[in-house]
Amino acid sequence: MGRHLAGKVFGKCGKGAVWLVLVLMAVIVCFPVAFVVSGAFSAQWELEQNLGPVLGSAEGMARWSLLPLAPAFQSLVELLMDSPQFFVMFWNSVKISLSILAGQMIFGIPAAWGLARFSFPGKGIVQMIYLVLMLMPFQVLMLPEYIILNGMGLLDTHLAVILPAVFSTFPVFIMQRFFHGVPEAVLEAARIDGAGNFQIFCSIGVPLGLPGILSSGLLGFLESWNMIEQPQTFLKTKALWPLSLFLPEIGLEEAGMGFAASLMMLVPALLLFLCGQEYLEQGIAAAAVKE
Amino acid sequence: MGKKKKLMRITALFFAFIFSFTVLSRASWQYGTAVVNVSRPENRMISHRVVSTGKVVQNQELAVVTEPDQRVTAICVKEGQQVKKGDLLFEIEMKLLDEKILSQQQEMEKQKLQVQDARSQKEVSAMQKADQQAQAAENYALNTESASVRLARARRQLSEARKKLKDFRKSSGTKPQDSGVEEALENAFQEKQEAYLQAARELAQLQWQIEKAVDDAKTQAQTGSARAGLELNDTVHTGMREGSADGLLEDMTPEVSAGSGQNGRAGELLPSAGQKAGEVSSIGAGWEESRDQLPESSVSALAAAPEDALLEDTTPELSGESGWQDTEGQTQGNMQADISGIGSAQTDIPGTDSIQMGNPASDNVQPGEGSWDDDVLLEDDSSEGDGQLGGTGQTDGSQGGGGGTEAPSENQNGSTNSLTQAQLEEVEKEVRADWQSRLDAAQSRVDQALQEKEAAQAALASYQQERLAAADSQEAQTEQQLVEAVQTANDAYVDASLAANEVSVTSGRAVASSGIPDASNSSDRMNEITYEQMELELGKLEELKASRGKVYAPVDGMITKINITTGEKTSDTTAILMADLEKGFRFVAEITREQEKYIGTGDLVTLTSGNKKMTLEEQEVTAVRASEEQEDIYEVTVELPADSFDIGTAVTMEFEKKSSAYPCCIPLSALHLDEKNQTYVLVTDEYQSVMGTELRARKVSVKVLEQNESYAALEEGSLTSQQQVITRSDRTVEEQSRVRIQK
């Protein structure tokens, strides 16, 4: 009884407290993003003033204000107007990411479907292989891939980055789990109706698995949008670089432009993310839940 | 799904936004890229062109002059006109010319007469002088002769009286002891007397010498001493003395060369007169122009003679007297002959006066003044002989052959007759002072000697008195009378001796002063010269007349300047200036200092006439000189061959100097100067960026070896031949700016 009451009181107070804590945490978590945004809208001088100690040029501690003292478009303008390099890289990133996405969809979805809904000999092994491969850091395969790509003459082209990523097993993993959740009954019904496997796949599987596909797609996009190691290793020509390599080139001396660039890089990802948040949740959820 | 749609829209907008900015940023990026022209370093030769326009001028100019103060009646040419040799240039008025000629002739006539007058005057004065000298010499001779005659007589009388006394004493049989004593006293007395006389003579001589020295000095001071240095060397010099009997006493030295300048060697009266006379006459004879000297030397010999004779009085023998007489006669005769020689010589001595005037070793001679300047100076190497004095110069020269070389080495040349009285007195004082001590000494000697003589005389007299007092009155009286007679005779002798001294001094002085030369008078020569000048003038005028007052061009030429005006009088400056066409032309142009570096003598240039009618190639530059009028401007001269350009043509000179080939040459527009005044060029570097292959400019410091107006040669190593150098850009290009090459 007391326990109940305590629990209830605790619950009520607790809920409020919990809520507060959560909000606080949320804020902390969002802090870096806010930082980037405010930084992008600060003038360089202010950034230097605030971040001087970090840049090494001043004494004392760095400071930061949520709202910049002198909001300015300087950095953004500098980035957007005066650095066509940024845009080159931006579109490179776009190209790469979309290509990877397309590829992953084209190849991955059927693979996930096959693994999820069918059984065949060696499936277990394949799944194991896929899993292991998924968990392998890139560096392991970096060299051999380099050699293969070089042999294919694909080095220093975008394909060198795209192709290996297309055949990443991660999307398959995610989608597999989702496809797993599709009720067999529906498929049976379709099969009875005389639909071929492919047909079933296309008309039922995909639509039903859309959340999974979308979330996998989003995750995949985010992943490729953030790719750093592969482009760095496989792309030598600066003109081919994706945006993710733009920022490392900027030191804190050009913090303003760095923040602006970060913001610019952030926005598409964020937008897409917001677009697909629901699906993401669903997809993740589906992945988590075992049928 | 409004939210989703909204998100989609936002996403789409975002991408559109990005896209537009992509375009914008690219545009602005391109805008910020400079457009340049480039070129690679090349192997070139740097050539320097020197171009200048100048004119053709004549090589030689000719001045046509004419007589001044003539009137121009007509000028027949214009400036710039070309004339041939013999062309009529201008005419002179004949009437005026004739007048001028006539007046010139008249002037000449006058001048001639003047010359004659001057000459005759000179002759006369010379003659007068000679006469004077002769007279003085004669007087001297006569006086001395008479004085010596009297002296001789007195001596005779003295000796007679003595003899008488001796005889008497002998006859009277005086004690030999006494007579011995007396004789000893007498001898002593005689000795003392002689000594006294000697001292007196010496004193007189000294006085005479002093006087002479004073005169000498004065004369020297007054006259030139062209022979100043002469005394050092030649035997000739000995004779080159003033007409005065300078050397009367001095020339007693056997070394004829030396010692001629030594006044006052009082003690050196050494050689016999005869010897001296012989010497001097030989000198005189052997020397054609020594006519002036002869009288001196002769006179000196003459002067010497009596002195010698006086000296010889110490010896008992008086043979010298007779000898002297002979020599005297001889020398006298000589002298006379010589005197006549003087006379004749003096009729013909224009311009040799100076030589007489020259006085050696005078401290007070001042150079360069007086009418004898020119003459005197001629003997001096340092002066330029006037041509007009040619004749004189020759005589001077030959005489001064020894003299001229000497003159500068010792004293100043020239003479002055403007010594003031004060200065002369100064001279005199000095000389007297010099001699004063000796004079004093001599005087004291004389006094002493006199005293001694008196003493001796007194002693003798007293002894004789004693003796006489002791002796027989009669005999004593007689003896006394005789003694007195002796004494009287002695006194008379002394007097006569002193008188002779005096005479010789005064007469000698007369001779000396008569020998003081007159002021030199070259007026006759001057007039002659003037006459000669006039002759020349006349000659010119007559020439002009002969050509009827017309003046012709002496050569082919072009009139460059006409300084005369019709109707005006001519002056003595250039009447007409002509360019001598026969001497050819040359081309003269001006170039700057910059250009001068590249062109020099011997370079071959191309000359083109202004209207492009004629081009001469491979013309050699004869001179490149700095211009006197303007700084930093140089004149280039090119000798033109005959029949090339005409005089006055404007001609352009072109010359291109090619340097050696430089492997690394860039256009000059590529060269820049930075703040540190260092030269640099901008090269393009390829550069990989996100935007692809970019070109950026990079600054490279270079060193310029040589440059002309369009290219510069750089030191090797600063640029490779592959690098591209920015030669032109549409905006300022800095280090690391982006550039784009214009194709």
Add this chain to the structure above:
Amino acid sequence: MRRRRNSLAGLLFLLPDFIGVLFFALLPFFQAVVRSFQSAVTARWVGLKNYRDVLGNSAFRLAAGNTMKFTAVCIPLLVLLSLAAAVCIQRVRLGKAALKGAFLLPMAVPAASVVLVWKVLFHSNGLINGSLQRFGMEKIAWMSSDAAFWVLVISYLWKNLGYDMILWLAGLAGISPEIYEAARVDGAGEWKCFTKITLPNLKPSLYTITVLSFLNSFKVFREAWLVAGDYPHQSMYLLQHLYNNWFRELSFDRIAATAVLNGGVVFLLILFLQRAWDTEV
């Protein structure tokens, strides 16, 4: 029959992808295996030399140790934290979506963007130190001492909290409320509910989450490298740093050997997980 056809169809569905995977992933891996027995440049057969080299290499040991340490620390930490967060959020009524979004946000932030922030935060004169100082505490040399390890951890947690939280939420959502009702009726308290109902039901999710978290733990290298470069402080030095550096040095043999080792470990790990969860993936 159907099964056979199914299997064929299945294979067909799989095939294109599989070929790609084979080509771009398996083949390289096999090559790496082969290379692990060869010398770097000349490709002579050297047997186990490389393995010995690698195992004896101090850098490898450091990196491997760090990586394992990191994994051992982070994953449980993350899992628990995210679980807590999920549980809390589940109860929230107000602003659930916003909160969820907020927590998920870090996932969308590109590593490069965040790096600037990390630099500013963790610099010795950075913001965190500034705050510490203001509260009178000592500065921590984040990047140049052992605290660097915690930088990694913080970075990892920040990024993946939302992600894992969502996963947990999904998992939690999967538990039907009736069970809770039943339990509550039975008189079970919150805690009991939690431990007896929630946790067991989340077991499958745990597997997924663990795997995914493990996967994500590798990604932390990216931030680390961006912030600290090729040779960060010791405590931050991960296997991937090693790979990176060896790659630059062209020590392919060592990379290969390490890769094989790495693969082997992962494999074993998965096997363990599978067994532990009794699941077939």
